[in-house]
Amino acid sequence: MQKNIKEATGTNLKLIISNKRFLKAISLINRNLINNTNISLTLISYECNYYDQAHFIKEFKRFMGMTPLEYIRSFNDKKDNYILTLQSFNTLIDVFNKD
Structure with a gap:
């Protein structure tokens, strides 16, 4: 099965799962930031x-080059600039996660 996935996608199953899991996590963080709610990193x-x-x-640092807390602080420093970008990003993630 893994060989078929590798041939079809050009990547291995572990990386696909890791990417999908990270996209879900960043989406939860982004929604939390946009909605000004407080969800813990433990829960995410x-x-x-x-x-x-x-x-x-x-994993977050591997994907983003910063920790989740650094990401959140960066967002809060530039909140007005990020809102539209995050809404667009989350729309793309929702489409990706439906597969």
Whole structure:
């Protein structure tokens, strides 16, 4: 099965799952920021099936080049500029996650 997935997508199953899980996590963070709600990183890591919060933070940093807290602080510093971009980003994620 993994060989068929690799041939069809050009990447391995582990990377596909990792990407999808990260997209769900960033979407939850973005929605939290846009809606000005307060959801914990522990809950986000749990919702996205990370082993624990430390694993989530490590993966987030690998994908984004910064920790979730740094990302949130960056957003808060430039909130007005990010709102439309995040709404568009989340729309794309929703389309991707329907597959």
